[in-house]
Amino acid sequence: MGRATAAVTPLVLFFILLLLDACLAGLIDSDRASSAATSDLFFRTLKQSEEHANEVHCSRERSRVAWEIIQEYLMPFVEQETYQISSTCRLHSENDMFRDQEDHKIHVDVNEWSCGYCKKTFRAEKYLDKHFDNRHYNLLNVNDSKCLADLCGALHCDFIINSKSAKTKCNPASAARNHHLCESLADKCFPVSQGTSASRLHEFFLRQFCDAHTCTGNKKPFAKGGKKHTNIFYLAISILTLMLLPLFYLIIYLSQSDLKGKQELKRIKKKG
Numbered sequence: 001m002g003r004a005t006a007a008v009t010p011l012v013l014f015f016i017l018l019l020l021d022a023c024l025a026g027l028i029d030s031d032r033a034s035s036a037a038t039s040d041l042f043f044r045t046l047k048q049s050e051e052h053a054n055e056v057h058c059s060r061e062r063s064r065v066a067w068e069i070i071q072e073y074l075m076p077f078v079e080q081e082t083y084q085i086s087s088t089c090r091l092h093s094e095n096d097m098f099r100d101q102e103d104h105k106i107h108v109d110v111n112e113w114s115c116g117y118c119k120k121t122f123r124a125e126k127y128l129d130k131h132f133d134n135r136h137y138n139l140l141n142v143n144d145s146k147c148l149a150d151l152c153g154a155l156h157c158d159f160i161i162n163s164k165s166a167k168t169k170c171n172p173a174s175a176a177r178n179h180h181l182c183e184s185l186a187d188k189c190f191p192v193s194q195g196t197s198a199s200r201l202h203e204f205f206l207r208q209f210c211d212a213h214t215c216t217g218n219k220k221p222f223a224k225g226g227k228k229h230t231n232i233f234y235l236a237i238s239i240l241t242l243m244l245l246p247l248f249y250l251i252i253y254l255s256q257s258d259l260k261g262k263q264e265l266k267r268i269k270k271k272g
């Protein structure tokens with residue numbers, strides 16, 4: 001009996017030790033796993049906070065539409081008056097945070113866009129936009145209120161964006177808000193106190209952009225029209241006509257001289 005116990009005790013001890021070891025290993029493993037999870041979480045939150053810092057609460061697309069509207073429906077008239085828009089006016093190019101990046105877009109071909117900063121090329125404009133967001137974030141002019149998209153309400157961006165889709169229902173509250181924003185832009189950018197050009201443009205701005213912010217009546221935005229485009233189609237037709245006209249006369253001249261020749265031949269034959 002004593003010998004049997006003596007033989008069993010080391011065996012039991014060995015198993016206990018094995019169990020302890022397994023437990024310890026498990027503990028370390030779980031500890032390692034949890035520490036890994038903690039560091040993962042740490043890096044994820046760090047990354048998120050970085051992304052959050054990079055996040056710009058201004059739509060590049062809508063800013064671009066607003067910029068195009070200004071170029072098409074306002075600037076030709078401002079240039080006509082040889083008026084200089086002040087940089088305190090939110091329509092001034094300095095107040096568009098995307099302007100520098102947009103000016104560094106190179107449209108090489110239909111499916112080729114190139115970055116003006118680092119010369120990398122992309123298949124579509126949206127990829128170049130992404131590239132700007134990721135690689136050239138530091139070049140964004142994010143301070144102050146330089147989001148042109150914020151002026152979209154006053155400038156009728158949705159009218160341009162949705163021009164092909166069905167008309168949306170007019171909301172009197174938002175129409176009133178946009179009308180107010182529109183008038184404040186007119187006052188700030190074209191102060192009537194600054195002379196005849198400014199007051200003429202102030203009046204123009206109200207008619208061109210602000211009058212249409214109403215739910216009553218059928219007022220359309222950009223009532224005064226836009227930039228005059230030289231129509232390439234008409235230009236091509238006129239050049240073609242000018243080129244074909246001498247050819248046309250030449251054919252007529254040749255056919256008539258041919259006819260005369262034949263008549264002459266007939267007369268000679270008769271005489272003969």
Ligand SMILES: [Zn+2]
Pocket residue numbers: 115116117118119120131135136
């Ligand atoms: Zn680049």
